[in-house]
Amino acid sequence: MPTPELHILTRSELAGLDISPQEVIGAVRAAYAAYAEGKSRNPAKLMMPVPAGRDAVSYAMLGFDGALEYVGFKTSYRQGTDNPDKYYTTISLYDDTTGLPYVFMDCHRVGGSRTPATTALIAEECARPGARSALLIGTGRQSLNTLPYLVTRMPQLEKLRFFGTHPEGITATAATFAQYFPDRKLEQIGDVPSAVAESDIVIAASGRAAHPPVRTSWLPPGGLLISVSSKGVDSSALAEADYALATSESQLGVTGSRFDSEDGAAVLDAEFPDVVAGRKPGRRSGDDRVFAFSSGMVITDIPVAHALAAKAIDAGLGQKVQLWT
Structure with a gap:
């Protein structure tokens, strides 16, 4: 032995x-x-x-x-x-x-690699056909690779924006994106609700957010909101969605219990592994406002x-x- x-x-x-x-x-x-x-x-x-x-x-x-x-x-x-x-x-x-x-x-x-990989895969499977814009909310360490990974998977995205409040995180987010895509433009925004209303894909990865909690109802028709275990997402986000999914329903019950309805646990339309396997769709229609809860799976x-x-x-x-x- x-x-x-x-x-x-x-x-x-x-x-x-x-x-x-x-x-x-x-x-x-x-x-x-x-x-x-x-x-x-x-x-x-x-x-x-x-x-x-x-x-x-x-x-x-x-x-x-x-x-x-x-x-x-x-x-x-x-x-x-x-x-x-x-x-x-x-x-x-x-x-x-x-x-x-x-x-x-x-x-x-x-964690700083598999989390943005999951985000990119969710966006690819669940964004509306023809999606062209994305918004990242949050510039923490776990967010640095989010936009580079997203554009790697969805190179057709044209309008890329982000929101952050910490100077070091803002600088690191811009520098990391430029490392992978030096010829692409990345815009920093200050008005979160307005930017959400203009984005096909919104990725909320903020902690104790210095912005109004994001609601699914702010999305344009066909918009996708991905919560990366974010405290910057309003607790109504799942209930407001036309279609809702999570990486894991059981983990949603542990780290996302605030999304539960008043009369019980949150109701999902799909778990993401089933979407990857082709057993469930990423959305029902091009006009669905979709909410996806991403909780890390080991x-x-x-x-x-x-x-x-x-x-x-x-x-x-x-x-x-x-x-x-």
């Missing part, structure tokens, strides 16, 4: 790795397809607010990627909703074909983490630890 070894990879080691939007989006789409086919498992996210009145919350997710045949454990802890420096997230992967541990790594780069973290880990290990990065000796 081989001696179990765990590769440990740090945030700085992962930050310099080259992984293309196409590679990440392909891995995430394959993960949704495998889940829709019943090959993968993704129990609902476990969320626990820390007691004693502290402004802190912890998450845990467990899943099995049937395409790669890897089990993943992801944990996240944040102290202070507005403090990005006190947000820590990790993922561990185990090879189910050999029964051996593979890697323990920082998950910041993973089955999408696993293949992105695996791809990054493989690149890092091939480059000789990280440490090997034999915890079980």
Whole structure:
């Protein structure tokens, strides 16, 4: 029997790795397809607010990627909703074909890649035919790749705008987009309701938003509102939609309970993996105002983490630890 070894990879080691939007989006789409086919498992996210009145919350997710045949454990802890420096997230992967541990790594780069990949896929499947404009609301660390990934998947988009309030986030958002699409124009806006009314695709990824909470009813006919677990979306958004979907109905019940109707749980028309598999449509008609709730599923973290880990290990990065000796 081989001696179990765990590769440990740090945030700085992962930050310099080259992984293309196409590679990440392909891995995430394959993960949704495998889940829709019943090959993968993704129990609902476990969320626990820390007691004693502290402004802190912890998450845990467990899943099995049937395409790669890897089990993943992801944990996240944040102290202070507005403090990005006190947000820590990790993922561990185990090879189910050999029964051996593979890697323990920082998950910041993973989340910052698979989240915009999911957004791009939702937009591709659920936007109205002929969509030409998109608006990003929020310029946090998890939003930096949103517009580059979106345009990678939907190059026909012509009018690209964003809203942000933090100078560092605004600069980083513009710089990241220019890195991928130096010849494309990106416009910063200040009036969120007016911009929403003029956008085919609206991606709300803001935390405690410095803007009016976005409503689905603000969208033009055929508009799509994607909430990336955003606090900047009004609790009426799902109820106002002509068509509503979520990446996971069970996780909507954990992290999106504020969208519940007065007489019970939120009612969805589809789960996104079924849309990827072609079993459900992304919308019923071109005039539908569609609301999509995107909550991270660990089955999408696993293949992105695996791809990054493989690149890092091939480059000789990280440490090997034999915890079980």
